[in-house]
Amino acid sequence: MRSTLPARDGTAQEHAEVELIGRSGEAALLDDFLAGSATGGAALLVSGEAGVGKTALLDLAAARAAVRGFRVLRAAGVEFESDMSYTGLRRVLAALLAGLDRLSPPQEQALGVALGLTEGQPPSQLAVANAALSLLRDSAADKPLLVIVDDLPWIDAVSATVLAFVARRLAGSRVGFLAAFRLGEGGCFEGAGLGELELKRLDDDAAACLVTTRFPALSLRARQVVLDQAEGNPLALLELSRVLSQPEGAVVPPGPAVLPLSQRLEGMFAARVGQLPDNTRKVLLLAALEGTGDIGLLEAASAAEGGVSSLPHAERAELVHVDTSRSRLEFRHALVRSAVVQMASPDQQRSAHAALAEQLHDQPYRRAVHLAEATDDKDEYVAGLLERAAVEMQRRGDPVGAVSALCRAAQLSPHGGDESRRLAQAAYLRADVTGDLRGVPDLLNDARRADAASTQSLASAVALSSHRLHIDGDIESAHRTVIAAIDALPDRDAPDQTLIEALYYLVAISSFGARDELWRPVHAAIDRLGPRAPEFLALLATTYADPVRLALPMLGRLDTAVARLTSDTDPGHIVRVAIAAGHVDRLPACRAALSRVVEHGRTGGAITAAIQALLLLSNDAFTAGEWDRASQLCGEGLELCESHGYRLLSWPIMHQRAMIAAxxxxxxxxxxxxxxxxxxxxxxxxxxxxxxxxxxxxxxxxxxGQADEAFQHANAVSPAGTLASHLPYAMWAILDLVDAATLAGRHREAAAHAAAAERARLREISPRLALIAIGSSAIAAPDDRKRDLFEEALAVPGADRHPFEFARITLYHGEYLRRSKAVEEAREPLAAARRIFQRLRAEPWERRAAREIRAAGRSTGTQPAGRAALTEQQREIAHLAATGLTNKQIAERLFLSPRTVGTHLYQIFPKLGVTSRAELRDALAKLPSDARDN
Missing domain, CATH: 1.20.5 (Single alpha-helices involved in coiled-coils or other helix-helix interfaces)
Incomplete structure (x- = not known):
């Protein structure tokens, strides 16, 4: 099968012909992939050993795509640039950047900052990924687009993360994504759920056909040597045949046959490189280290050696291809690039880096990296450039690259104080931003050895406290360390980012400690910032720190912050606002944003934020009665905690799963x-x-059923009659304490705790807390007040969205009615509670409800919905509720009070056998006609 290849810029220009012998099946799969890409988007990963033909298959895909009318974008990873953030993404998107202004302003800003085109706040990788996806989708609106990425393992990590995110979301677009990597080196792409094609070696017939077709003059003996040694690897077949076709190639070059094939191939390329003139080898070394193949840059960097005029020698040796239309040099294979670098001495490599740096004064980021490679001794000038490059990496959303740059800057620092400061900053970024705690102690120890006196910086304190907090749970020491570092800071006009992060860590430390004395200096430090404090800090210090006493005045601001998460792409900020929202039941409005954070973490993004998002989503699922989903989220969170060393974050997740078990x-x-x-x-x-x-x-x-034991444990959370300060979890235990105290005959304690919930005005915070507070008052109230309070609790708008608490209070109501001899009336709430417990698989509670139903004189078998007739007013209220009207809207139509409407709905639900408004329409439709119309 013969295929004419397009130029690497995707035009129809011909520059090479290859034969893909033995690849008919793979070619057919490519045709299917291109057809799917053109109509609905698709992604395909090509893997295989070195030399198996991955690049040739990509060439074929580019040719066929051009014939089908695709616009083709091509890029390849470069080993030296693998630490330079977003260089790979910029190469992929280079041809589309003129259309950047078609994106929304936030997306244009995020992608522009990441690619170094504009100034601005550091974008999150999630924001960059969404912007890149939008740019590709928009660019394919009129003409299908094929993105081809070769040598994927050498694409820088942040670009790879973004491209993996994009590749998983091409459904419904006209974009195809095709990438190749060596087997086992796919990084974040492996296991990403994308289509995969593993290229195998050619079978014996195809291998023989390839050698015969390309080297017909090869002797039978030499051909057999090639087939035996190449073992079906196409590149090895061609290279060995080429060697044996030379006049001096009577025998295969000496070398151990047991070497891995990639090393033997690299050795063959090295032998051909070694035969080139010195000037040619120097230009190839510059090209291998520069990465983009820019002929103009290579000409300038090699001017002293005669420029690029000697490149035809390398072209004739079939080591490189010079694309004159784009003024680009391309290596024939990644192994050629590797061979060129391996053959150069350390001094030659440093000299080449220095020559490149001299031509990059307009690109300080790249210049700093090349200068660092060109420098062998301590050099503060280069160290300073690298430190500024680290700031640039942070600005562009690549904290991992920033850590590497800071560590290299520390190595080059002549003075111990500068070395220590840079290592401490790297430790802070690793602990606080990248979510990698494992290397923090070593970095801090190195910083201390460099200059013990300078390790009292705030960055060092945050890194150290983060490690102590997450690994050891050392609350006291972590708290003291950060407070001392903050107190030592001079007054500033505005807080810097390190101070903000330090205060956030203090919030985390103090929340786990759950003691007033830990929170007092936190509140004082945040208060000193006044209006300069970020909104999320003000929210965390109130609705999260002590919602019982501080939440009510802040709820409006919190709701505004939550609403803004819709367009927020910063994982850290999303999680912090959601944490502030968690204890006051605003998590449902955070679900979409938190899901984006989890997905971002799954594709290599911020791990710490992903763990916290999984915990918050599991909390939300628990209160919504989605317990199986909550367990699944907990499992994923615990795996991340274990693999990244976040012991402290594992405890809330373990607690959540244990509550479901209980x-x-x-x-x-x-x-x-x-x-x-x-x-x-x-x-x-x-x-x-x-x-x-x-x-x-x-x-x-x-x-x-062990009431006394239950009371003792609930009382240990927060003593009866009080809601502990700075322990929001005390609100979770209110219902348990009141229930246990009542069952144990501790009526005074039950009443005191219910009164504490009422004094805290919990009913004004959220429907769930209103349900709990009013329901607890009903449990503890005198008999003459119980009925009204139970009905009021169960009529709270939205109360049924929290099925476990709703079912428990429905059960308590039924128990009260049965004990009050209202046996007939008790049966409906008891049966309704039992149905919810059955759905949740809350077996102990289902058994308790079943016992009460038997005591009320009714079988516990399931009864059909609609078994009891609705009154005329109940039918009308049910129909209006089924259309989506609120209690207030129904009340206005029927001239009733919203509370009366809620009471009727509470009675309607068990009659129809439903537990929420969402089920009303279907339940009404199933009623017999006489029940609907009478």
């Missing part, structure tokens, strides 16, 4: 987790985690 009656798991949490947290005085352990035990004991 509610479902898995007492062994609940007990094991509670003991594990307690054993770790108690000696460290991590108050939040010890509260978690008590909460798990309280819920499990209630399920077992």
């Amino acid at each position: 509610a479902r009656g898995d007492n062994d798991e609940a007990r094991a987790v509670a003991d594990h949490l307690d054993t770790w947290a108690t000696p460290r005085r991590v108050g939040l985690v010890t509260a978690y352990a008590s909460g798990i035990r309280a819920l499990a004991a209630l399920g077992r």
Whole structure:
């Protein structure tokens, strides 16, 4: 099969002919891939060993795509540039950047900053990825687009992350993404759920055909030597045949046949490079280290050696191709580039880097990297350039690259104080931004050895405290370290980013400690910032720190911040606002943004933020009654915690999963987790985690019917009659304490705790807290007030969106009615509660409801929906609610109070056998006609 290839810029210009012998199946798959790309978007990854023909297959795809009317974009990874952030993405998108202004302003800004085209705040990788995806989709609106990326492992990490994100979201576009990498080196692309094609070696017939076709004059003996040694690898077949076709090639060049094939091929290329004139080799070395193949730059860098006039020698040796239309040099294979570099001495490589740096004064980022490679001794000038390059990397959203640049800058620093400062900054970025805690102690130790006196910086303090907090749970030491570093700061007109991050860490430290004395200096430090404090810090210091006492005045500001998450692409900021929203039940409005953070983490983005987002989403799923989903999210979060060393973040996730186990009656798991949490947290005085352990035990004991034990554990979270300061978790235990105290005959304690919830005005914070506060008051109230309070609790708008609490209070209502001899009336709420418990698989609670139903004199078998007739007014309210009207809107139409409407709906639900408004329409449709119309 013969294919004419397009030029590498995707035009129809012919510059080479190759035969893809033995690849008919792969070619057919390419045709299917291109057809799918043109109509609905597609991605395909090509993998295989070195020399197996990946690039040739990409060439064929480019040729066929051009014939089909595609616009083709090509790029390849370059080993030396693999640490230079977003260079790969810029090469991929270079031909489309003129259309950047067609994007929305935020996306244009994010992509422009990342690619170094504009100034601005550092964009998150998620923002850059979304912008790149939009640019590709828009560019393919009139003409299908094929993106081809070769040598994928050498694409810089942030570009690879962005491209992996894009490749997974091409459905519905007219964009195809085709990339190639050596087997086992796909990085974030492997396991990404994309289409894959593994190129195998040619079979014996195809291998023989390739050699015979390309080298017909080769002797039979030499041909057999080639076939035996190449073992079906196309590049080896061609290179060995080329060697044996030369006049001096009577035998295969000496060398151990046991070497890996890639090394043997590289050795063959090295032999051909070694035969080139010195000037040619020097130009090839410049090209190998420069990466883009810019002929103009290579000409300038090699002017002293005669420029690029000697390149035809390398072309005749079939080592490179010079594309005169684009003024670009391309290596025939990545192994050629590798051979050129390996053959150069360290001094030659440093000289080449210096020559390149001299031509890059207009690109300080690249110049700094080349100068660093050209420098062998300490050099503050180069170290300073690298430090500024690190700032640029941060600005462009690449903290991992910034860490590498700072570490290299530290190596080049002549003075210990500068070395220490740069290492401390690298440690801070690694701990705080990249989510990689493992190297932090080594960086801090190196900083201390360089200059012990300079390691008291705020960056060093944050890095150290982050490590202590997440790895060791050392609350006290971490808190002292950061407070001392903040107190030592001079007053500034505006807080810098390191101070903001330090204050955020103090919030995290203090929340786990859950003690007033830890929070007092945090509040003082944030108060000193006044209006200069970022909004998320002000929210965390109130709605998250102590919602019982501080949330109400801040809810309007919080709702505004949550609404803005719709367009937010910064994973760290999204998570921080969502944390502030969590205890006051605003997480449903954060779901989409948090899901973006999780997806970003799955594709190589911010791990810390992804773990926190998984926890928040699992909390939301738990309160929404989606317990299986909550468990799945917990599992993913725990895997990330374990693989990245985030022990502290694992405790809230373990608590969440154990609460589901306790509610479902898995007492062994609940007990094991509670003991594990307690054993770790108690000696460290991590108050939040010890509260978690008590909460798990309280819920499990209630399920077992052990009221006294349940009361003791719930009381350990927050004593009866009080809601502990700076422990938001105390709100989670209100219902457990009141229920347990009542069952244990501790009516005074139950009433005191219910009164504390009312004093805290929890009903004004959210529907769920209103349900809990009013329901708790109903449980603890005198009998003459219980009915009204239960009905008020269950009529709270949106209360049914929290099925576990809703079912529990429905159960308590039914229990009260049965004990009050209103047996007939008790059966409906008891049955409704039981149905919800069955759906949740909350077996201990389902058994409790079943016992009550039997005590009320009714079988616990399931009864058909619509078994009880609705009154005329109830039918009308049910129909209006089914259309989506709120209680207030229904009340206005029927001249009733919203509370009366809520009471009727509370009675309607069990009659129809439903638990939410969403089920009303179907339930009404299933009623017999006489039940609907009478």
